[in-house]
């Protein structure tokens with residue numbers, strides 16, 4: 062490790078300056094949120110896979126007592142790391158996997174024993190699995206034909222759906238000529254066409270490249286909202302979950318950790334594990350950071366929670382915010398600072414992200430701090446280039462509390 066890294070404790074980590082973070086109440090998980098049992102009701106569901114090599118072995122319990130509700134018209138994302146049980150839960154709701162415990166109901170009707178094709182649910186997977194011998198319209202019309210919808214009525218619905226997914230004019234295109242993103246749009250139109258009472262989507266965008274995923278996630282949300290579709294959406298990508306869903310359910314190791322609207326989840330993660338999964342990059346004991354009366358809590362520092370400040374800027378020159386205030390931007394920087402060593406600088410999305418090795422109280426670690434013009438901008442005619450320090454330079458990082466949250470320390 063780089064011996065040059067130091068903590069400037071005299072300037073706040075253990076001392077005078079007190080970081081103040083708006084402390085939002087954590088939304089408790091309320092499994093009875095759905096009005097009068099309408100929509101999807103999942104109660105204490107367990108999904109267990111026997112060990113194929115040894116039927117008497119312990120097998121794998123993929124879902125461990127999950128309860129959640131999905132109101133009509135709501136889009137809920139199941140978010141969690143690979144192997145946490147998202148797909149198993151989705152498949153159990155679809156009827157593709159038996160439940161080893163608990164119950165799944167739609168509009169108050171228990172679905173135990175109701176086969177997949179009688180649940181009235183639509184499915185869409187990572188690879189849209191289009192019919193290669195049908196054109197775009199033929200693919201979208203498939204579900205309608207299965208449901209006995211007349212050809213003339215189906216044609217109108219197909220045109221409507223192609224419009225919703227942004228593929229007007231594509232009706233006669235052979236699917237082999239489509240890009241990956243266009244194929245997933247067709248798959249979405251096909252899944253929406255029969256107006257499923259619940260649409261189940263399993264990583265529908267994960268086969269696409271990053272930029273396309275971002276665009277399609279927004280379009281997917283628009284299509285679900287425009288058609289009033291109730292949807293359960295599985296993803297391991299929090300950006301995608303936040304873009305598509307009304308509420309996000311975070312899963313880990315078969316259990317549900319927190320269910321909340323994206324903004325609430327981001328501002329008040331219920332535990333360190335949830336915060337880590339959302340991308341909070343560092344955790345500082347409140348005692349160490351000088352938080353008043355904050356025993357048992359951690360300050361969770363998000364991707365925008367650290368900024369660079371000029372090396373000569375002391376705590377006394379920092380902004381002063383009252384308790385509960387939610388500072389944002391460079392003005393939100395408080396006196397809590399530490400000195401570290403630059404590992405690299407990268408200019409991304411219009412800002413400089415500086416990776417700094419620094420000790421925030423629990424040993425040296427790498428964090429990303431945002432360069433701001435106030436950190437030492439370089440005049441260039443009418444414009445200012447953000448400060449981009451070179452590797453090895455010593456810099457001072459400071460908190461931007463608008464990018465931080467408080468989580469329980471023992472979580």
Ligand SMILES: Nc1ncnc2c1ncn2[C@@H]1O[C@H](COP(=O)(O)OP(=O)(O)OP(=O)(O)O)[C@@H](O)[C@H]1O
Nearest residue numbers: 110121123141142143144145146147148149150297
């Ligand atoms: N058919 C199966 N037989 C045995 N074990 C299975 C089966 N399907 C999944 N599992 C196991 O159950 C656990 C949960 O898997 P699941 O696919 O539900 O997770 P996931 O969160 O959807 O993961 P990913 O994001 O990687 O798809 C994993 O340990 C997995 O190995």
